[in-house]
Amino acid sequence: MTDGLTYFSYSEQRRWLRLLPTIAVAVLAVAIPTVILDTGRPTPQPSVPPPSPLGLRLTSTPHQVEVIWNHDSIAVHQAEKGSIRISDGDVDEEIPFDTRQLQDGALVYTPQTNDVNVRMEVDERDGKQVSESMRAVAIP
Numbered sequence: 001m002t003d004g005l006t007y008f009s010y011s012e013q014r015r016w017l018r019l020l021p022t023i024a025v026a027v028l029a030v031a032i033p034t035v036i037l038d039t040g041r042p043t044p045q046p047s048v049p050p051p052s053p054l055g056l057r058l059t060s061t062p063h064q065v066e067v068i069w070n071h072d073s074i075a076v077h078q079a080e081k082g083s084i085r086i087s088d089g090d091v092d093e094e095i096p097f098d099t100r101q102l103q104d105g106a107l108v109y110t111p112q113t114n115d116v117n118v119r120m121e122v123d124e125r126d127g128k129q130v131s132e133s134m135r136a137v138a139i140p
Contacts, residue, residue: 056120056132064108065116065136071105075122075130082122089113114138 055070067084070076082097089112102122109116114137121131 052132053130054120054122054132056118056134058116058118058134058136060116060136060138062138063110065111065118067107067109067118067120069102069105069120069132071103075124076102078124078126079122080125082120085119085121087117089115111136111138 053073053075055068055073057068059066059068076082079099079102081099082102084095084097084107086093086095086109088109091112095107109118116136117133118136119131119133121129123129
């Protein structure tokens with residue numbers, strides 16, 4: 001009577017044991033190149049836009065546009081002077097700033113239309129000019 005188990009002779013067990021090193025080599029032959037190739041690849045980095053040099057932002061409400069910039073930015077700290085140009089329908093306006101006014105970091109403008117373009121330019125002491133533009137469009 002059998003108990004449902006298969007018994008192998010000693011020689012059959014030895015034959016299976018001799019296959020273990022071959023199986024181990026096969027596993028290592030696959031695993032090692034996979035690890036080496038995977039560590040050689042650069043890790044994908046998320047796509048992040050570069051920081052804007054002036055940090056220009058617009059906040060629009062029904063009767064005003066707030067122009068905000070980063071008064072702590074390097075470009076503002078190295079500025080000799082600056083200006084904001086506003087195009088609003090038929091109105092084109094340029095507002096000059098000295099270094100002290102650039103440190104304020106904000107300006108409020110009352111728009112004439114629902115489409116306002118703002119360009120901020122900063123002239124640094126070394127002659128380099130930094131600029132950023134934004135547009136505020138209000139839905140009528």
